[in-house]
Amino acid sequence: MVFQNLIGGRERPASDGMTLDVFSPVDGSLFARIAAGTPQDIDEAVAAARTALDGAWGRLTATERGRLLMKLATLIEARADELALLESRDNGKPLRQSRADAIALARYFEFYGSAADKLHGDVIPYLNTHFVGVERVPHGVTGHIVPWNYPMQIFGRSVGAALAAGNATVVKPAEDASLTILRVSALAREAGLPDGALNVVTGLGRTAGAALAGHPGIDFLSFTGSPETGTAVQIAAAKNHVGVTLELGGKSAQLVFDDADLERALPTLVSAIIQNGGQTCSAGSRLLIQRGIFQDVVDAVAERFRTLRAGHPEREPDLGPMINQAQQRRVMGYLERGRNEGLSIVAEGVVCLDAPPGGYYVAPALLAPVPHDSILSQEEVFGPVLVATPFEDEAEAIRLANGTPYGLAAGVWTRDAMRAPRVARAMRAGQVFVNCYGAGGGIELPFGGFGRSGHGREKGFEGLIEFTTTRTLVVAHG
Ligand code: NAD
Numbered sequence: 001m002v003f004q005n006l007i008g009g010r011e012r013p014a015s016d017g018m019t020l021d022v023f024s025p026v027d028g029s030l031f032a033r034i035a036a037g038t039p040q041d042i043d044e045a046v047a048a049a050r051t052a053l054d055g056a057w058g059r060l061t062a063t064e065r066g067r068l069l070m071k072l073a074t075l076i077e078a079r080a081d082e083l084a085l086l087e088s089r090d091n092g093k094p095l096r097q098s099r100a101d102a103i104a105l106a107r108y109f110e111f112y113g114s115a116a117d118k119l120h121g122d123v124i125p126y127l128n129t130h131f132v133g134v135e136r137v138p139h140g141v142t143g144h145i146v147p148w149n150y151p152m153q154i155f156g157r158s159v160g161a162a163l164a165a166g167n168a169t170v171v172k173p174a175e176d177a178s179l180t181i182l183r184v185s186a187l188a189r190e191a192g193l194p195d196g197a198l199n200v201v202t203g204l205g206r207t208a209g210a211a212l213a214g215h216p217g218i219d220f221l222s223f224t225g226s227p228e229t230g231t232a233v234q235i236a237a238a239k240n241h242v243g244v245t246l247e248l249g250g251k252s253a254q255l256v257f258d259d260a261d262l263e264r265a266l267p268t269l270v271s272a273i274i275q276n277g278g279q280t281c282s283a284g285s286r287l288l289i290q291r292g293i294f295q296d297v298v299d300a301v302a303e304r305f306r307t308l309r310a311g312h313p314e315r316e317p318d319l320g321p322m323i324n325q326a327q328q329r330r331v332m333g334y335l336e337r338g339r340n341e342g343l344s345i346v347a348e349g350v351v352c353l354d355a356p357p358g359g360y361y362v363a364p365a366l367l368a369p370v371p372h373d374s375i376l377s378q379e380e381v382f383g384p385v386l387v388a389t390p391f392e393d394e395a396e397a398i399r400l401a402n403g404t405p406y407g408l409a410a411g412v413w414t415r416d417a418m419r420a421p422r423v424a425r426a427m428r429a430g431q432v433f434v435n436c437y438g439a440g441g442g443i444e445l446p447f448g449g450f451g452r453s454g455h456g457r458e459k460g461f462e463g464l465i466e467f468t469t470t471r472t473l474v475v476a477h478g
Contacts, residue, residue, distance in 0.1 A: 001031070001032045001033070002019060002032070002033045002034075002035075003022075003032060003033070003034045003035070003178065003179055003182045003202070004035055004182075005035045005037055005041055005045070005199075005200060005201050005202060006182065006185045006186070006189075006198070006199055006200045007041065007044050007045045007048050007199050007200075007201070008044070008045075008047075008048030008051070008052075008195050008196045008199065009048075009189060009194075009195025009196060010195075011186075012035075012041075013035050014035040014036050014037055014038055014041055014203065015038045015040040015041050015044075016036075016038055016040075018035075018036040018038075019033040019034060019035060019036055020033065020034050020035075020036045020175055020202070020203065020204070021033055022034055022090065022178075022179070023324070024089050024090065024092070024359075025091070025092035025320070025321040025322065025323050025324055025359060025360045026088070026089065026092055026312060026313060026320070026321060026356055026359050027356035027357070027358045027359050028325075028356075028358030028359060028360070029358065031089065032090075032179060034175070034178050034179070034182075034202040034203070035201075035202050035203065036202075036203045036204065036207070036208075037172070037201035037202050037203030037204075037207070037208035038203070038207060038208070038211075039207065039208075039211035041201045041203075041208065042170065042172075042201055042208060042211040042212050042215055043211075043215070043217075045170045045199035045200075045201050046141055046170055046199075046212075046215050046217040046218060047217070048195070048196035048199050049141040049168035049169060049170050049196055049197070049199055049217075050140075050141055050168070050217060051196050052168045052194055052195065052196030052197045053138075053140060053141060053167075053168040053196075055194070055196075056194035056195070057168055057193075057194040057196065057197040058166070058168075060194075061117070062116045062117040062119070062166070063116070063117045065113075065116045065163065065164060065166060066112075066113040066114060066115070066116030066117050066164060067113070068113070068191055068192055068193050069109045069110075069112060069113030069116065069160060069163060069164055069191075070109065070110055070113035070114060071191040071192065072109045072113070072184075072187060072188050072191040072193070073106045073107070073108075073109035073110040073113060074106075075187045075190060075191055076102060076105055076106040076109065076184060076187060077102075077103065077106040079102075079183075079187065080099055080102040080103055080106070081099065081102075082183075083098070083102040083105075083152065083180050083183060083184070084098035084099040084101070084102050085098070086179050086180055086183060087101060087102070087151070087152065087177075087179075087180045088313040088314060088320070089179075089313075090176075090177050090178075090179045090180065091148060091149075091151065091176070091177045091323060092277075092313055092320040092321040092322070092323060092359070092360070093276055093277070093313060093320050094313045094316065094317055094318075094319065094320050095313050095314050095316070096316070097275070097276060097320075098313070101150060101151075101152040101153050102152055102180075104152070104153050104156065104443060105152040105153060105155065105156040105184065106156075107156075107443050108153070108156030108157050108160040108161075108443055109156060109160045111160070111443050111444065112160040112161050112163070112164035112464060113160070113164060115164055115461065115464055116164040116165075116166075119136055119164075119165065119464055119465075119468065120136065121133060121134045121135045121136045121470065122134040124472075126474070128478070129476060129477060129478040130474055130475060130476050130477065131473075131474075131475040131477060132472065132473065132474050132475075133472070133473045133475075134470050134471070134472050134473070135470065135471045135472075135473060136165075136465075136468045136469075136470060137166070137468060137469060137470065137471050138162075138165045138166035138167040138467065138468060138469075139167055139219040139220035139242075139243075139467065139468070139469055140167060140168075140219035140220070141167065141168050141169070141170065141217060141218055141219050142162045142167040142168070142169050142170070142218070142219065142220045142221070142222065142467060143169075143170050143171075143172070143212045143213065143215065143218040143220070143221045143222070144158050144159055144162065144169060144170070144171045144172070144221075144222045145172045145205075145209055145212060145213065145221070145222070145223045145224070145225065145229075145233060146158070146171060146172065146173045146174055146181065146224060146225075147174050147224050147225040147226075148174035148175075148176040148177035148323050149177075149276060149279045149280060149281070149323070149382075150276070150280070151173060151174065151177040151178070151180055151181055152180050152181070152184065154224050154247075155171065155173070155180075155181050155184065157443070157447075157458045157459050157463060158222040158224070158245075158458055158463075159171060159198065161458065161463045161464045161466070161467045162222070162467040163193075163197060163198065164464060164467075165464055165467040165468045167219075167220070167467055168196060168197050168198075168199075169197065169198050169199065170199045170200075170201065170212060170218070171185075171198070171199065171200045171201070172200075172201055172202070172203070172205075172208050172209050172212050173200065173202055174205075174225075175202065175203065175204055175205065176323050176324055177323070178200075178202040181200060182200055182202070185198055185200045205229065209229075209233075210232070210236065213232070213233040213236035213237060214236035214237075214239065214240065215240075216240050218237075218240065218242060219242055220242055220243050220244070220467065221233060221237050221242060221243070221244040221245075222244070222245050222247075222456075222458070222466075222467075223244060223245065223246050223247070224246075224247040224248075224281075224458075225247075225248070226248065226249060227248045227249055227452050227454075230246040230248045230454060233246070234246060243456075244456070245448070245454070245455070245456025245457070245458060245466055246449075246454035246455055246456060247281065247447075247448060247449065247453075247454050247456070247458060248281070248406075248408075248449060248452060248453050248454035249281055249380040249382070249406060249408070249452065249453060250281045250282050250283065250285075250380060250406045250407075250408030250409060250449065250453050251285055251286060251377075251378065251379070251380050251404045251406045251408075252282055252283065252284050252285060252286065252406070252408050252409040252410055252411075252429065253284070253286040253287075253288050253400065253401040253410055253411070254269055254272065254284040254286070254287055254288065254410070254411035254412075254413065254437060255288045255391075255397045255401055255410070255411065255412050255413065255414075255423065256269070256287065256288065256289045256290065256293070256297055256413045257290050257394075257397070257412075257413060257414040257416070257419065258290040258292045258293045259414055259415045259416055260293075260413035260414055260415065260435075261413070261415060261435065262293075262296075262297065262300065264413075264435065265413045265435075266297075266300055266301065266304065267304075268284075268411075268436065268437045268438075269284065269287060269297075269301055269386075269437075270301060270304045270305065270308075270386075271438075272284030272411070272437045272438060273285055273364075273384060273385075273386045274308060274318055274319055274364060274384055275438075276319070277310070277319040277320060277321070277322055277362070277383065277384050278319075278331075278364070278381065278382065278383045278384040278385060279322065279323060279327070279382050279383065281408060281453075282408050282409040282431070282438070282447075283382075284386075284409070284411055284437055285380070285381065285385070285386060285387070286377060286386075286387055286388075286389065286401075287301070287368075287386060287387065287388040287389070288388075288389055288390075288391050288397055288400050288401060289388055289389070289390055289391070290390070290391060290392075290393075290397070291390045291391065291392055294369070294388070294390040297388070298346060298366070298368045298369075298388050301347070301366055301386070301388070302346050302347035302366055302368075303347070305347035305348065305349055305364055305365075305366045305386075306347050306348070306349065307349070308349030308350070308363075308364045308384075309349060309350055309351075309352050310349060310350070310351045310352065310355065310361045310362060310363055310364065310384070311351070311352030311354065311355045311361070312352070312354065312355055312356060312359075315352070315354070317352060317355075318349070318364075319364065319384055320361075321355075321359040321360040321361045321362075322360040322361070322362055322383060323360070324360060325360055327360065327382065327383070328360035328361075328362055330381070330382070330383070331362050331381060331382070331383030331384070331385060332362065334375070334376060334379070334381045334383070334385060335365055335385065337375055337376070338367055338370075338374070338375075338376050341374055341375065341376075343367050343370055343374065343376065344367065344368070345365050345366065345367055346366050346367065346368050347365070347366045348363045348364065348365050348366075349363045349364040349365075349384070350363055351363050362383055362384060363384075364384035364385070364386075365384065365385050365386070366386050366387075366388065367385070367386070367387045367388070368387070368388035368389075369388060369389060369390055370387035370388060370389050371389070372389055372400050372403060374387070377389060377404070378404050378405075380406070394419065394422075394423060397423065398423060398426045398427075401427060402426075402427065402428045404452075405451050405452035406449065406450075406451060406452045406453045407427075407428040407429045407430065407449050407450030407451045407452075407453050408429055408430055408431070408448075408449045408450075408453040409429050409430065409431045409432070409433070409437075410424075410427040410429040410431075410432045410433070411432075411433045411434075411436070411437040412424050412427070412432065412433070412434050412435070413434075413435055414434075414435075420434045420435070421434070428450045428451070429449075429450065429453075430446070430447060430448045430449050430450060430453065430457070431445065431446075431447055442459060442460075443459060443460070444459070444460050444461075445459055445460050446458075446459055446460040446461075446462035446463065447459040447460070447463075
């Protein structure tokens with residue numbers, strides 16, 4: 001099966017006809033091809049977006065735009081099972097996670113569709129002889145570079161917001177997970193989205209991605225991916241003097257104080273790292289535990305880790321395979337480095353015996369105690385690897401939690417009503433959860449990072465604002 005680009009409402013092969021093979025991480029089999037998009041395809045997609053903006057798409061009222069997005073939400077929801085199957089095949093995530101992603105995608109279009117005509121500006125008191133209004137306007141043509149770990153959700157949160165705000169969009173999905181984005185973009189046409197409002201060019205980051213990041217016809221960029229690529233994208237955007245949101249990696253900590261409700265905490269401490277095989281930017285990948293309960297919590301988490309099963313996404317495993325062989329090797333490499341540092345793996349899950357042999361499966365691992373300056377405490381593994389580190393008191397807990405270059409999310413577990421907000425507000429993180437973590441995806445909740453985790457916010461109303469700029473109108477009347 002060959003999946004084509006979507007440019008100006010038409011499915012088209014790459015300008016030079018080249019394709020990329022798509023291998024399933026489930027069993028390593030070749031099961032599809034995507035267009036290997038070229039800089040010329042990006043040129044044409046940007047031109048198509050500009051035409052839409054100056055034409056049928058740009059002429060719609062905010063209410064009309066919103067209705068189209070809500071119609072798309074309904075179509076996505078109706079196809080959730082089909083999208084989930086395709087995602088699990090393409091990306092390897094367990095079917096229930098793929099389905100949750102499809103439902104979240106529908107919800108993004110519903111949320112942003114219904115917000116389209118509630119986005120309004122301000123009136124500013126100025127001279128008595130002048131009226132001043134501040135209008136919220138779209139940037140124009142926006143570029144969206146999407147990673148492979150949550151293709152549907154990340155597409156939804158950024159493209160949904162951009163379209164609701166009235167931008168025309170060009171999307172570059174990750175080469176390892178493009179298929180659901182292409183399917184949903186076809187549904188957008190079915191929903192009646194005017195041609196060119198949403199264009200998708202698949203292909204390699206260094207060709208199609210770089211061409212989009214540096215394209216002079218782009219007015220704003222949204223990038224989600226690794227810090228290294230984020231730097232390259234921001235440099236490219238700077239050369240064209242356009243803004244960019246960067247949603248990058250994380251090394252998020254969960255702080256477990258000795259008065260925490262452990263029964264409540266334990267399942268979440270495990271699921272926060274196991275979800276999507278740990279390939280989640282906001283994964284709770286560090287456990288900081290108060291010393292008095294350190295061993296007990298490690299033992300309880302270890303017990304749960306030993307029951308975890310990595311396996312075929314359609315057989316209800318706890319986690320599926322890693323996205324590709326490079327990612328599998330990266331995770332194994334980190335574990336090897338941990339062993340070389342003298343760290344001990346205190347518990348491991350299993351790779352199911354019936355997991356297809358060609359797939360990229362990794363058994364989850366819990367390491368403890370892990371010093372704060374260990375590579376495993378400082379670097380994002382992006383796999384099912386959890387490290388536990390003891391702390392003495394609140395001050396040390398805060399210091400360790402904030403002691404990496406990242407700052408994406410944090411969890412605070414305590415029954416002390418004064419300590420909970422005090423510690424939560426000391427976190428250098430874009431999202432902080434108290435006695436919970438992840439809060440169910442949080443379409444409505446602004447999300448983004450500090451430091452190496454990036455800047456700008458997506459999700460929620462804040463995410464919609466990011467895809468607008470302002471025009472100040474000064475009218476003299478006396
Ligand atoms: P990546 O940076 O390799 O790729 C992300 C996207 O950028 C892909 O579409 C890729 O093709 C493209 N790309 C690659 N090189 C490019 C270039 N030179 N110019 C323009 N585009 C280019 O990241 P990945 O491996 O797909 O994703 C994993 C990383 O993403 C992790 O670090 C993870 O934490 C991060 N991530 C962050 C969030 C968040 O919201 N903060 C969400 C998901 C993933």
